[in-house]
Amino acid sequence: MTGITKRFPGVIANRDVCLTVLPGEVHAVVGENGAGKSTLMKILYGMQRPDEGTITVRGEPVRFANPGDAIAAGIGMVHQHFMLADNFTVLENVVLGAEPTRRGRLDTQAARTKILDLSE
Incomplete structure (x- = not known):
């Protein structure tokens, strides 16, 4: 992301x-309450639009209309106060929203492989 600016009244x-x-990097966004961390993540995840700036994925500028667009581009988000689906397994919760399927059902082997690839 480059030049991302978001304004609210006042x-x-x-x-x-x-x-x-x-790829493979992990970053932390830290700051005091009200510093804009959540707003920045909501912009990256398609929940809010920036007033200025560009988000680029794999060298191409993108505009996310919603979180589904971000997920399709490979961007996911775990909310600060997330709620797990308590009737799901840990594996199902981790891949929720981007679950690999085969014949209309969760492909558990592909999900495990995906998680291992992401965690390396």
Whole structure:
């Protein structure tokens, strides 16, 4: 993301934020309450639109209309106060929203492989 700015009445939540994440990297966004961390993540996840700036995935500019668009581009988000689906297994909860399927059912082997690939 480059030059991401988000304004709300009376406050600038994010100003000219730039962040590059390469495959295999892990980043942390830290700051005080009200610093704009959640707003930035909501923009990256398609829950809010930036007022300025560009999000680029694999070298191509993208605009996410909703979280489904972000997920399709390979971007997921775990909310700060997330709720697990208590009737699901741990595996099912981890892949929820981007679950690999085969014949209309969860492909557990593909899900395990996907999680292992992401965690390396």
